[in-house]
Amino acid sequence: MKAGLYPKIAADGIRKNGRLYIPYFITCILMVALFYIMHMLGFSGLLKNFEGGSTASDMLRFGTYIMAVFGTIFLFYTQSTLVKGRLKEFGLYSVLGMNRKNLGRIVFFETLISWLIAMTGGLIAGIGLSKLAELGFLRLVAVEVNYKFNLSVSSLVTTVIVYSVIFFLIFLNSVRRVRFASAINLIRADKAGEKPPKANWVVGILGFVILASGYYIAIKIKQPLSALVWFFIAVILTIIGTYLVLIAGSVLLCRILQKNKKYYYKTTHFVSVSSMAYRMKRNGASLASICILLTMILVMISSTSALYINREETLMNHYPRHIDAYASKYGYEKDYIEIAEKLRSGIDERTKEYGAAAKNEICFFNYCLSGYFENSYLNLDINPMENIMTIDYDKVAQVYFFDVDTYNRLTGSDESLSDRKVLAVVDGNLDVGNELKIGKETFDVVKKTDNSKAKLRNVISTNVVSTIYVIVDDVDKVASLYKDYKDPTGSPMLSWYWIYDFDTDLDAEHQTELGKILNKFVHDELSSKRFVNYCDSREYQRNDFIKTFGGLFFLGILLSIIFLVSCVLIIYYKQISEGFEDQSRFGIMQKVGMTKENIKKSINSQMLTVFLIPIIFACMHLAAVLPIIHKLLLLFGHNNMPLLLGCAGVCVLICGIFYAVIYKLTSNAYYRIVS
């Protein structure tokens, strides 16, 4: 045979299956382009000269790995759909006398052509769009942009290598599929009479149970710390549940509907219910995948956009004043008060030297213990490492000991206490009785205030762990009671915190500079004494916040684009292949007396169900995980539920609109095939 024959057959095959291949190429091109862009932004050192830039780059680098993995999985999936659609053609070739080796060659040239198109298209698009992406990215992270065009050779090379490997794997997979099928199987591949699925009660109900338990975990969680632990469990349960419910549960539902004769034997329900029952087993998996992808998009965009939009407020929560000095150390030491005074006077002195005046000062120190809180008792003996599985993280709590003088000063109250008589300011979910036992010591609670109503809240914000503020008459004396408590690693459990926050009359630039001077002072003073310490200016941190949140948001957008495109492609291929199957089916029904109108109606109801299922499930998932996301965002210092809800709403809306457009396009393609 002539050498040029195989490339020609391959090219013809692609051209004649344009309806299948064009979307595939577009996806490939988009994937390659985005990979290049992400790699370029992440690795090119574009941001290395900016404060906080490395965090943003790290995120994009991480994104590149995700892209590579996801790209492989997804292109594999798509390619196998494509090959399946063409097995008949290959069967014909093999009947006409081609052996497996010849077929392999055709597959090779097809992959080669796809690779060429994906690479040239993708790299051109990537290079073309990279400046745009760069500008967008730099704007998000608030870095001044230049309009010089960057081309990263190393990114080009990496992109080519990564995608060549992916395409090579795809090629091997297609060869395997074509090779291990006999000619007759190849011809009949898509006609193989498929059994209508039986309703599997066990799996269906199991799916609902798993999904419900995933939801339950997500909704039940109260504390960010437990959110961290349970989040992945909830996610995994939800994913498994979604697959089981959509694969088995939907068949089950259809079967139940079929049992209801009054419902089932209606023109509009009859056809759609039975064909759904017939298809759900096969389609359940792809619907579930679409649903998971949509959920990922919604979660990613709503959380990252909420973080980004709320950055200023988060910054304010972290840094209520221009300057924030901090020192802490484990254990009880006699000279803490002395050190605190020395630090404060040193800072004040240097601030004055710098020509600034401190205003709105907040300065205090306190002691902290954390343990397992139950029945008004803070148990300090539980080893969290040994009990990692059984421990209820919602019951992990910390106690802050404040001196009553400090408390009066900070809140403007006028309280007086005596030995063992304490005030308790408590987070809502903790149940403190009249007697509070902390370790071996017992205190009488003379007054109890809910933290959400207490004035102390304006001064100290901790959202991560449930907290009890215990106000005592002599904090030093109380702290000394706990000086011998050790955790399982042998280090003291008691820790000391000192904070000094204040505003200045300086502009942003000078605040940053002052912050650096003070940081050096605090550092010199304390490092040798093994204190954790820093002194930050809010202005300096603002950069870091913007870079971090902007980077996350940008990554969220890029990944969402890829996920969304993948969703589209899965739906499109599903509907196209169903269209071909339904062609003859609707032909028969027309002959038996189905009107065109009936056909349209039944197609519509079928399509709508197929389209609505994933997005409805995705919204349900989103609603279920929002509480847990809120808890996780607390770890970033983000505490703005209305904003998060708003972002989620906007995301659902945008996704919904995009989805509606795809629905229209796909259903048009479907109509064209069927009629």
Next chain:
Amino acid sequence: MSLLEVTGLQKVYKGRRGGASVEALKNVNFSVENGEYVAIMGESGSGKTTLLNILAALDKATSGTVILDGMNLSTIKDSAMAMFRRDNLGYVFQEFNLLDTFTIEDNIYLPLVLAGRRPDDMRARLDKLVPSLGISEILKKYPYEVSGGQKQRAAVARALITDPKIILADEPTGALDSKSSDELLALFKQVNELGQTILMVTHSTKAASNASRVLFIKDGIIFHQIYKGSSSDTQMYQKISDTLNLLAQGGDLK
């Protein structure tokens, strides 16, 4: 008046962009009386499938009229066509055309569901048909689980369940083995004896020999017809094959 009257039927397939057009039916005239069992024979390309499609209102004639029970098919609007088919015609296809997503029972119900009948009414109609068709065993099965003969019996049940004015059968034995064919023909005969009008297009001399009248179609016109009268199936078979031989030799009977 006859149940079905076909007069001056012509069908021309236009070639694309001024290409040669093909005249599939030239001038077809015949009528079918109520309760008759008519077979139409002809070679491939003789126009018999085109004829059947026009009779089934699946295709439109270029000229001429088809009148079924006083209704002129060409005056029925496109939108009402499907409904007309559903209420008046029963169709039996060579390839059975059962839907693989439905059980046999649901396949049989399909036209009734489309007509919006109530479930208990459908059940009652099916119960009447089941014993004579011998399909009670397979009602809950899916098409892929039953034999070709059983499928075709299910298809006949689907055609009969609407109480159609006429049954149109397109090569009903074409995809069946000889035993199943015999069974199906016996079934047709039995149904016809109960008063059901049947119009069958077929290649098979044996199938045609069951009919009470056989029309021969060639090059788009009805060429000849044979009445069975009181002759037996075997005699009818002989008459038909003689006619076919004559036709094949290009003989002119007129």
